[in-house]
Amino acid sequence: MASSIRRSWTREPAEGPAHFVLTGGQTRPRHDLRVETLLTAQDPAPTADTPIPEAEKALALCRGQPSSVAEIAALLALPVQITKVVLSRLMESGALAVADQQVTRTNDEFISLLEAVRDGLQTL
Numbered sequence: 001m002a003s004s005i006r007r008s009w010t011r012e013p014a015e016g017p018a019h020f021v022l023t024g025g026q027t028r029p030r031h032d033l034r035v036e037t038l039l040t041a042q043d044p045a046p047t048a049d050t051p052i053p054e055a056e057k058a059l060a061l062c063r064g065q066p067s068s069v070a071e072i073a074a075l076l077a078l079p080v081q082i083t084k085v086v087l088s089r090l091m092e093s094g095a096l097a098v099a100d101q102q103v104t105r106t107n108d109e110f111i112s113l114l115e116a117v118r119d120g121l122q123t124l
Contacts, residue, residue: 074113
């Protein structure tokens with residue numbers, strides 16, 4: 001008995017803009033960003049040439065405390081590669097910078113991060 005398996009993770013979601021629209025067709029970030037790279041918003045943040053809601057949300061997530069690429073991707077509900085392109089563009093504009101890697105997080109912050117990653121994966 002063969003059953004049809006729907007693999008939703010292989011298809012583009014029907015609602016919302018296609019990912020290439022968010023990146024302007026760019027497929028690779030210009031900065032070497034790893035999923036564990038911590039980023040922080042620069043104050044005052046320069047205005048972006050083409051602000052998109054995802055970029056503004058990413059900046060908001062990096063204000064106050066550094067956020068990792070993985071955390072930002074999960075909270076934006078975007079694939080990591082697309083998130084890296086968006087973050088790289090923010091770095092080029094001077095709005096984001098790599099944070100001091102000596103930043104430590106509390107257990108509660110790690111639990112929140114893991115929960116956000118879990119929730120992001122479940123939505124995929």
